[in-house]
Amino acid sequence: MSRVLMWVGLLFVCLFGAAAFYAWHKAIPYEEIVDRGPSPEALANPYLAAEHFLRQQGLSVEHANSLERLSTLSSKGNSLLLLGDRSTMSPRQVEQLLEWAKTGGHLLLVAEALWDEETGRSGDLLLDRLQLHQGLSDEPDEPEPPRKGKAQDLTKLYVDNETAPTYFSFDTDFNLIDPQHLAQFSANSARSSHLMQLNVGEGRVTVVTDSDLWKNPSIGKHDNAWLLWYLGQGTAVTLLFNSDTDDLFTLLIRYFPEALVALIVLIGLALWHAGMRKGPIQPPAPKARRQLQEHLKASADFLLRRSGQGTLLHGLQRDILRAARRRHPGFEHLDNAEQWRVLEHLTRQPSHVISQALGPLPEKRLSSADFSRRVACLQTLRNAL
Secondary structure (H helix, E strand, O other), X not given: XXXXXXXXXXXXXXXXXXXXXXXXXXXXXXXXXXXXXXOHHHHHOOOHHHHHHHHHOOOOEEEEOOHHHHHHOOOOOEEEEEOOOOOOOOHHHHHHHHHHHHOOOEEEEEOOOOOEOOOOEOOOHHHHHOOOEEEEOOXXXXXXXXXXXXXXXXXXXXXXXXXXXXXXXXXXXXXXEOOOOOOOEEEEOOOOEEXXXXXXXXXXXXEEOXXXXXXXXXXXXXXXXXXXXXXXXXXXXXXXXXXXXXXXXXXHHHHOHHHHHXXXXXXXXXXXXXXOOOOOOOOOOOOOOOOHXXXXXXXXXXXXXXXXXXXXXXXXXXXXXXXHHHHOOOXXXXXXXXXXXXXXXXXXXXXXXXXXXXXXXXXXXXXXXXHHHHHHHHHHHHHHO
């Protein structure tokens, strides 16, 4: 009996070995790449790829969140790139930045506002001090025929001792103007200028129309990365912009959920104890009483029946135009096409949304779906302003 079991076991081992050898011989290895999207570091820092590229070129790179870094940053051998919002910058901070550049630093900034001919200013304090203006690019009289080659919608820069230009993907809707002819060099597309550099004292200032070409999705296109290196070569680079960081409540939920739940329960018990009734119980309110939501819906229905759709839509359009006049001086003097282009720049909404929202209203009554869609477009523009 034991010999039979031995032969059965030996046969099983041979069959198992033969099957394993066949499977190993027929198996074909392959690689599969799973795209898990951007890393948390890339989501938190839009210029992370730019920082890595500059470090690979041997430059010292750091990231700052405020102008407090300027108090300890030497001007000699340093480049400061202002890539964040400067709408709250004070005149004193503007003077500090210009003095820093005049003593040998390299300051790079993004033009943030359009020049207003009537008021003689743009609202961008730093750009106005440099006597540079930003406007919208002129539309060609006739549309150009499509051309082959990568230079069609790109900005070109000719470098000394190089026969071919370099190309960058600046936003060609905006144009830098140098009325005093102060710029030492500039980079231009077919319709406008997008980069100008001025000498100030012992240093220099570079102004660009936008910095999206250096963000993570675009830094690897064309010669965008090369331009960032070219402007900062020979210096230590500091990128100044506000990166989004999690607030305290988000961090507590992520790392201490049990403690947060216990704290909420404790606060609830304390409020329950402090709010114990000291008198007779009040009778419950009658169920026939209307809720606030019902009052709001009834008021909206009344206004719609009494004034009609046109009055309500005109009211929203007036709110948008009023907000646009506050954001862009001289807005009311522009024609409709220019106003829509300015709104496209201020709200970051596509042109078809703006034309649909601010276009003339039809004479006939809109359907409920079309009316709701139009109101949603108008509210989106108003909230964006």
